[in-house]
Amino acid sequence: MLQVQARKRLDGFVLQAEFSAPTPGTVALFGRSGCGKTTLVNLISGLLAPDEGRIQLDDTVLTDTRAGISIPAERRRIGYMFQDARLFPHLSVLGNLRYGEKRAARRNAWAARRGAKSDTGRPLDLGDSIGFDGVVELLGLGQLLSRRPHQLSGGERQRVGLGRALLSQPQLLLLDEPLASLDVARREEVLPYLEALRDRLSMPMVYVSHQFEEVLQLATHVVLLEAGKVVAQGGLSEVSLHPQLRAIVGPDSVGSVLDGVVIRTSHGMVELRVGNGTLRMGLQQAEPGSRLRVQLLARDIILATEKPHGLSVRNELEGVVADLSPDDYEAVLVKVDIGGAMVLSRITQEAATELQLRPGSRVWALVKAVSTRGHAFRLPSA
Amino acid sequence: MNGFFSPAELDALRLSLDVAARSVGFSLPLAVGVAWVLTRARFPGRSLLDAFVHLPLVLPPVAVGYVLLVVFGTNGTVGGWLHEHLGVQLPFTTAGAAFATAVMTFPLMVRAIRLALENVDLGLEAAARTLGAGPWDRFLTITLPLMLPGILAGAVTAFAAGLGEFGAVITFAANIPGVTRTLPLALYTAIQSPSGEAMAPRLAVISILLGLAGLLAAELIARRVRRLLGR
Numbered sequence: 001m002l003q004v005q006a007r008k009r010l011d012g013f014v015l016q017a018e019f020s021a022p023t024p025g026t027v028a029l030f031g032r033s034g035c036g037k038t039t040l041v042n043l044i045s046g047l048l049a050p051d052e053g054r055i056q057l058d059d060t061v062l063t064d065t066r067a068g069i070s071i072p073a074e075r076r077r078i079g080y081m082f083q084d085a086r087l088f089p090h091l092s093v094l095g096n097l098r099y100g101e102k103r104a105a106r107r108n109a110w111a112a113r114r115g116a117k118s119d120t121g122r123p124l125d126l127g128d129s130i131g132f133d134g135v136v137e138l139l140g141l142g143q144l145l146s147r148r149p150h151q152l153s154g155g156e157r158q159r160v161g162l163g164r165a166l167l168s169q170p171q172l173l174l175l176d177e178p179l180a181s182l183d184v185a186r187r188e189e190v191l192p193y194l195e196a197l198r199d200r201l202s203m204p205m206v207y208v209s210h211q212f213e214e215v216l217q218l219a220t221h222v223v224l225l226e227a228g229k230v231v232a233q234g235g236l237s238e239v240s241l242h243p244q245l246r247a248i249v250g251p252d253s254v255g256s257v258l259d260g261v262v263i264r265t266s267h268g269m270v271e272l273r274v275g276n277g278t279l280r281m282g283l284q285q286a287e288p289g290s291r292l293r294v295q296l297l298a299r300d301i302i303l304a305t306e307k308p309h310g311l312s313v314r315n316e317l318e319g320v321v322a323d324l325s326p327d328d329y330e331a332v333l334v335k336v337d338i339g340g341a342m343v344l345s346r347i348t349q350e351a352a353t354e355l356q357l358r359p360g361s362r363v364w365a366l367v368k369a370v371s372t373r374g375h376a377f378r379l380p381s382a
Numbered sequence: 383m384n385g386f387f388s389p390a391e392l393d394a395l396r397l398s399l400d401v402a403a404r405s406v407g408f409s410l411p412l413a414v415g416v417a418w419v420l421t422r423a424r425f426p427g428r429s430l431l432d433a434f435v436h437l438p439l440v441l442p443p444v445a446v447g448y449v450l451l452v453v454f455g456t457n458g459t460v461g462g463w464l465h466e467h468l469g470v471q472l473p474f475t476t477a478g479a480a481f482a483t484a485v486m487t488f489p490l491m492v493r494a495i496r497l498a499l500e501n502v503d504l505g506l507e508a509a510a511r512t513l514g515a516g517p518w519d520r521f522l523t524i525t526l527p528l529m530l531p532g533i534l535a536g537a538v539t540a541f542a543a544g545l546g547e548f549g550a551v552i553t554f555a556a557n558i559p560g561v562t563r564t565l566p567l568a569l570y571t572a573i574q575s576p577s578g579e580a581m582a583p584r585l586a587v588i589s590i591l592l593g594l595a596g597l598l599a600a601e602l603i604a605r606r607v608r609r610l611l612g613r
Contacts, residue, residue: 047508073511080512086505090527090610099523100513107514168513 002027002172002204006043006053006063015039015228021221023058023172023204028215031225032248037208038083040225041174044206045080046073057172057204077104079170083177085161087149093160094145100168101132108169130166130201138200139163139193154182155189162193166201173205179214194218199380212249216257216295217377224248236293241335241342243325251328255297256344259379262286269314269369276339277317281372291379294372298333301345302366305355314369317343321361324352332357336365343367391581393560394568395588397476401551401564402544404480406537409488414526414533417495438550439489447553450482454554472554479555479562483547487540494539498532499525531607535600542596546589565589 005018015036021027029037042048044055046062049070055063057078063070079100087096136142139159149157158178165173178194179187191214198205198218209215215222215236222239224232232242239245240257260272260279270283272292279294286292307316319338327333332352334345343365357363387395420432438446454461454472464470472478502525510520526533548566555562557571569585572578 045512047511072516073508074514074516076512077514078512080509082505082509084505086503086509088506088510088524099510099515103514103519164513 001056001058002044002206003054003056004040004044006040006050006055008039008043008048008050008053010039013039013228015043017225017228017230019223019230019233021206021223021233024202025220026198026205026207026218027221027223028219029206029208029223029225030212030215030248031210033210035225036228037210037225038176039228041080041176041206041208044172045078045174046071046076047080060171077169077171079165079168079173081158081162081165081173081175081178083180085149085154085157087152087157087160087164089149091149092145093141093147093149093152096149096160096164097132097135097141097145097167100164104167104169130169132167135163135166138196139166153186153189155186158182158190159193162190162197166197166203170203173203174208175205176208177210179211180209191217195378212245212253216293216375237342240295241344246327246333251346252299253297254299254327254333254344254346255295255375256342257293257295258341258343259291259293260341262288262290262292264288274338275317275319275341277319277341278315279317279367279372280314280369281376282369283372283376286378289381291381293377293379295375296343296367296372297375298344298346300368300371301343303334303336303345303347303351303355303357304364304366305357305361307364308366311366312368313366315365315367317365317367319343319363319365321357321359321363323359324357334363336363338365387584388581390559390568391585391588394563394565394585397479397560397562398545398564398566398592400476401480401483401547401562402541404477405484405487405544405547406491406541408480409484409491409540410533410537413488413491413495413536414529417492417499420492421496421499435492436489438486443486443547443549444553446485447482447550450485450550450554454478454481474556474558474562476555476561479551479564482550482554483544486547486550487544490543491536491540494532494536495529496532498529498536501532502528531604534607535604538596538600538603542593542600545592545596565592 001020002023003020008015017040029040031037039048043050050063050065052065053063061069062076088099139162141159141163144152144156144160152160179190182190195218207218219236222236223230224239224242224244226244231244232239236257237259240255246254258274260274262270263273264271265286265288268282268284270281270286272279272281272294281294317338319336321334322337323335325333327346330349331346332349334347334357336343336345345365416435420428451473452458456462456465456471456473461472472481507520507524510524515523546566551562551564552567557563557567565585565588569582572581572585
């Protein structure tokens with residue numbers, strides 16, 4: 001468990017945040033630029049000290065202003081992947097990768113000699129260390145080792161930065177908008193590696209982003225930040241329904257997020273168990289038994305009060321209206337409970353009145369199988 | 383070569399190189415330290431220290447030499463102590479000439495190093511911190527290598543300027559042939575004496591060539607190191 005409670009005043013900006021997230025797992029700090037995300041990860045890393053607060057990772061208290069505890073950043077064993085990579089220009093890629101690794105080895109040797117606990121007070125767990133070759137292979141760095149940072153593309157630089165952080169044997173990895181400085185093509189040079197990292201290492205990660213897509217793709221837990229405050233936190237499905245998220249991502253990106261298990265695949269169609277219903281999606285690749293996450297945009301969902309027939313739509317999910325809330329442009333957001341899974345639908349005020357929708361109404365949520373294209377993401381197996 | 387230069391000229395040339403080299407060797411570590419303090423540390427009196435370091439740039443060199451004589455002379459407060467406890471005498475010695483030269487060229491060196499330090503990205507040091515590097519480790523493995531172009535440029539500039547230091551040297555260390563009579567002092571002596579007409583222009587040419595070589599070397603080194611750092 002990562003528990004953070006911190007207050008920090010910086011040039012007139014006040015961050016007052018409190019959240020906790022399960023470990024291992026990937027928690028996303030999500031919010032607009034300037035909402036305090038980077039300040040928050042800097043507090044966790046120890047590069048910034050809070051005016052007041054307490055930060056704890058599993059059994060290790062990293063900061064506690066009241067108890068006078070503040071482990072210096074260099075002894076926190078927290079890896080940091082920076083938005084601008086921050087590779088050392090006077091060292092080769094190899095030199096950069098070895099920088100943290102060497103110091104981790106030195107620290108371990110020192111701790112082993114003393115036969116004591118590591119600096120962070122936790123018994124040393126040498127078994128979870130990641131080897132050099134493993135990292136080079138995982139991140140595809142083999143061809144780059146002798147190059148200098150200025151000879152790398154933006155995506156390569158980020159991968160080296162990630163590898164360097166991993167090799168310092170961290171207990172927690174902070175990723176501060178690692179894709180923000182890259183164009184779309186370069187992002188594809190990095191994102192799959194981040195996915196692989198999440199799936200193959202059980203390392204807790206804090207992922208900072210202002211792109212909800214990245215959050216969807218990588219995170220298990222999300223903390224919503226707005227003007228220095230945490231406005232919502234929890235699992236993605238839960239937070240996807242939160243009104244504050246709508247304000248940040250914009251009305252066209254509002255939608256519910258459902259995690260489910262693939263029960264069958266056939267002819268380019270995938271069947272996903274969500275709640276007590278089955279969602280059929282047009283998706284080329286998925287293994288039965290694997291887990292998928294899908295975002296259903298509210299504007300794509302049609303509601304019917306009777307079971308329709310003669311339609312091309314592949315999904316008619318039966319459920320009960322849980323909640324109606326006013327939305328922009330004379331529209332209404334309807335939350336439908338599909339046996340435990342929530343689906344959001346945006347309909348006009350007029351339609352809501354005509355269908356006499358109210359909490360408890362029985363409805364069918366109609367979802368086109370093709371509307372999920374580009375909105376489905378692989379999840380690590382549970 | 384011995385046929386071309388007289389022993390006195392060679393003495394002056396050798397002394398100038400010796401004095402300049404010693405002065406750089408003496409002041410370089412200190413200049414790095416002072417540049418670091420002036421750039422990174424925040425403390426009351428920082429502006430005063432800054433002004434004090436730069437004082438030799440604006441003072442008449444003779445005044446600097448005189449102050450050094452008062453403080454570091456064998457009867458001076460510091461000089462007396464040095465002489466009594468360590469047996470070190472600075473005035474009228476080559477070491478003294480180097481010391482006076484170091485004081486005069488110190489601001490040049492600090493300025494160059496400071497400029498280099500200001501250009502070191504603090505973000506890189508923060509990155510080194512997250513990778514487990516403590517303060518000294520960071521300084522030696524990140525900050526110092528990145529400052530290297532500035533340090534080398536500062537050292538070479540100070541060396542070139544040190545070859546020609548006159549006022550402070552002649553005041554503090556006097557004009558002793560073979561001990562403190564460096565190139566400019568030998569040139570001055572040659573101009574002053576009726577028999578020195580032949581020597582003066584040759585010493586002047588040597589000074590010009592040395593200075594030119596120093597400045598070119600500074601530029602060359604800076605360029606080479608920059609390329610090494612990939613910038």
